[in-house]
Amino acid sequence: MRYFLYSTIFFLINSIHAKSQDSLNNSIGIQLGITRLDFFTGFRYARSFDKLVPFCTAEMGINRTIFQSRFFPKLGIGSSYFVVNKSKLKIGPQLSFSHSLLKVNSASNHYHNWNEVYLGGRLEIGSKIRLIIEANSGLLNERYYNQISKKKEGLNSLGFNGNIGLLYVW
């Protein structure tokens, strides 16, 4: 937990510094990734403040949604900080939080929820059209309705994700 707290403080301090920079870019992209829960694909929007790039994502689980006909959405926010910030190459750490939910048993009123808080690394190659590669790992919290205790319970474990994608920057 301390690990995530320090990382958050690091990003906040840098975001204050980054706001003074002039360069401002928007980017939108598509990405495909693997997690412990499913393969996910979706969109990503980011706005860069020099080295700091906050982003948001909207994805869906491919196996659940396409091959099992059960919609499995995931929404996320986060921020990258590019320590290497060249015009055609950007590399840096990133912190992200995402939430996904799935109705495993449609006969029940309860959803399974997953919260993921990950720290990882991100690579962007290109200028106007960029290839992105990222890998993240951290806390995976699963919340579900326990049919024995008759209440929602949470379980923590180690999670990860790996994404590739394409960005359009303007």
Added chain:
Amino acid sequence: MVISDYCMFGKIVLISILLVSCSKKKEFDQIKVVGHAATGLEILNSVYHDNSKEAVEMALSIEGCDGVEIDIQLSKDGTLWLFHDDHLDKETNGTGCINELTDSQLSAIEYKTIHKEKLARLEDLNLTLFKGKELFLDIRHVTACSGDFVNVSQVISNLNALGLHAITDFNVHCILSYNQWISPFIGAGFKVDYAIYNLNEFNTCINLYPSISGFVVRNSDFEKNEIEMIKNANKDLYIFEIRSPKGIRSALNKNPDAVITDDIRTTLIEKY
């Protein structure tokens, strides 16, 4: 493209996703969902290690899960322990085989996972959690390291000591893969499900042991008509070794009494 074109494209994508997500499924209400080795063997989305006490409790707590299958081996002291592999080395911080180690040695062993679950005895499980559920015990008849046969009387007396032969709150099934053990287990009052790999084995077994309760089969080994044939003989039929959505769907379509699945969540999505 103007903005309205993008909006139309967005609507088409959204409607397509919703249509795919809401398609009507076949009803499989009568088929029970049982977790293989509790929450599945070598499954990426499982929080706990297979055959751990934590995994058993988690599987039973999932809405729609009707029971668990666990692997049972006899220790050097003659106690029943939950463990799947032949050797301890790969998955735990122990070495050797279950049957070579005493209970105190086994008590100190943990799985090599983030939660470091301890090896569990059968008696460690909270049997009250099984109320209304199915408990399948896959019992090893050979000691992996020496290759010797396990003493069947010792296994049965262990199960009797736990009162499993007389349980009425839930169903206890003994999965056997050694036919010499069938008669002693049936004689001791247990429901015996025999693991078979083709119809010839079914025919032989049904002739020799007509009072056997049911059969456990691998999904890839039996077609739907063969499953029907076994069920028509008034025997229970359980399908195991399923984990992908396609495999789970194919197993459910064969209409067994239960599927012993490696992925409980994926199976529940297919079932409901």
